[in-house]
Amino acid sequence: MLQYKNLEYMVHAILFGMFLFIYTMSLVGNLSMISLIRIETRLHTPIYFFLSNLSFGDITYSSVIAPKALVNFLAERKVICFAECVTQFFFQAFCVNSEALLxxxxxxxxxxxxxxxxxxxxxxxxxxxxxxxxxxxxYDSINAIVRAGSLFSLSFCGPNIIDHFFCDDLPPIQKLFCSDTHMGDTMHFLLAVIVALSTILVILVSYVSSMVAILRIQSNQGSRKAFSTYASHLMAYGTLFFMYLRPTSSNSSEYDKVVAIFYSFVIPMLNPLIYSLRNKEVKDALRKTIYQKIIPH
Known part of the structure; x- marks a missing residue:
């Protein structure tokens, strides 16, 4: 029994170290992007203004989820109070909507x-x-307030145990309610569909139109570069909407955990690489900033 506990603690310690590294890299990457965009005047353009807000959303989301999850990796008794649960749910709904709209x-x-x-x-x-x-x-604030209010106004009957790493609108929380959740589930699904379909439509129409225009005016090399950029962005969009509209079968709790951890920890770390650090303007601005402000002359 003692050997089993030691092995379990070792596994949790390894997971703690791995996710602490990912969370730290996420903070460093996103804070660096926000700082670089503010410092470098060449990046004071609309696209980088949107990117800085995207980075801010990633920091907010991961910071609401990660610290408590990291503590629970090592804690003997893994608990989260009601207020923390509501806070996590609210910011999860807010940040996912915010990222989709941005x-x-x-x-x-x-x-x-x-x-x-x-x-x-x-x-x-x-x-x-x-x-x-x-x-x-x-819009994100109103949406998150409506979703959180409708969910946490229902009656709990226990046991108050969530089979998950944090509080979002997955089946583990819904299992705690005594009230009928059919109306709430329907409303949450409709809100998700409205945001997802409207943003997917805007993204697809915008990107298809842009790629057609690029094919008409650019060389083959330029077209390949543009398609490579769009492909990386569409992969990120696909990951977001897969997370947003994934099925919530009661038999997929372990699967949901993996997807949720990937989105909560890994995506915020990858976003600066996907959207910014592959960009020549950003790399040039980063080199200039490092040379002028960090490396002594």
Whole structure:
């Protein structure tokens, strides 16, 4: 029995170290992107304004989930209070919606920059960009409040044990309710479908139109580079929407855990690489900043 406990503790310690590293890299990558965009004047453009907000959302989401999960990896008694559970649920709903809407806005930006270049300055002004992000945050807040309020106003009957790493709207939380959750499940699904379908439509139309325009005006090498960039972005979109609309079968708790951990820890770490650090402008700005501000002359 003692040997089993030692082995279990060792496994938890390894997981703690692995996820602490991932979380640290996520914070470093996203904070670096926000700082670099603020420091380097060449990056004061709409697309990098959207990217800085995307990085802020990744930091917020992972910071709500990761610290408590890391503590529970090593804790003898793994508990989360009701207020923490509601907070995690709220920010999970807020950040997932925020990322979906920001990705749609970024796709629309690329469409304007490529297909409507003569109207670009007027359409994507600083004021319009701020309004788009503000509208996204306002909608996300309302959506998250409605979802959290409708879920946690139901009656709990115990046992108050969640078979998961954190609180979101997966079956482990729904199993704790005595009330009928059919109406709540339907409302949550409809809200998810509305956001997902609208953003997918904007993304697909924007990217298809942009790629058609690129094929007409660019060389084969330029087209390949553009397609490579779009493919990496669409992979990120696909991961987000797979997480957003995945089936919630009661028999898939272990599967849901893996998907949730991947999205909560790994995606925030990869986003700076996918969206920014593969970009020549960002790499040049990073080299310039390191040379001017870090390396002594």
């Amino acid at each position: 990705l749609a806005v970024m796709a629309y930006y690329r469409f304007i920059a490529i297909c409507k270049s003569l109207m670009y300055t007027r359409i994507m002004s600083r004021k319009v960009c701020v309004q788009l992000v503000a509208a996204s945050y306002i």
